[in-house]
Amino acid sequence: MNFYEELGYLVLGSRMRRLSEAFLSEINKTYQAAGIPFDASWFPVFYLLSQNDSLSIKELSDITGVSHPAASQLVTNLKNKKLLKTTTSSDDGRRQLVQLTKAGRALLEQILPVWDAVKEAMEELANTDPESRHLLPALSGIERSFRAVTLSERIGEKLTLKQSKHEQNL
Structure with a gap:
């Protein structure tokens, strides 16, 4: 048994x-070996945009479970690489819709x-x-x-119980 297995949770x-x-390193090696300029960290955005014509940054953030600033930063990075573009929503001028560019769609293929x-x-x-x-069900x-x-x-509850027992034993 190795160190990590011994220490469990x-x-x-x-x-x-x-x-x-x-x-992620192995996946990136696969992209490199195939000559595809793609990074595995871009997967959630590309996957979601492969399933939707456009999504707002808030929708990307909510679906992927990352913060709005993190989603916005990734979108900006991919816009700088000319793989994504944003347009203003016709419903709400404050809402930016994210879409794949022509180059982004070609990369997706x-x-x-x-x-x-x-x-x-x-x-x-x-x-x-x-x-x-x-693994996945777990x-x-x-x-x-x-x-x-x-x-x-949960940890706080355990600590409170331990403290309470400790004080009772004094």
Whole structure:
């Protein structure tokens, strides 16, 4: 058993970050090897815009679960690369609608086969180990639990109980 396995939930965030970084690095290597100028961190925006003609920055933020400033920064970065454009909503002049440019749509056509291959490879990988098959449902369960009661609230309750027991034993 390695260090991370021994510490269990104490290092869950670190393990998930390590796994995420390794996953994204491998995906970026795949894009590079195929000669596709795409970064895996752009995936949520490109995927959502592949399914919708346009979305507001707020919609992108809400759907992906990132802050509005983070979504806005990514959109600005992709606009600077000429992959996205924004237009003012005809309904609300304060609302900017995000769309793929012609270059963005061309890039999307290049990356769609990569997405299919990633999905197939990950499904194959998950099926090589019986425990791996439960990863996505387990992540969904943890996310639902975090939304119901935050981890900091749960930890606070445990600390309050421990403090209360400690004071009773004095």
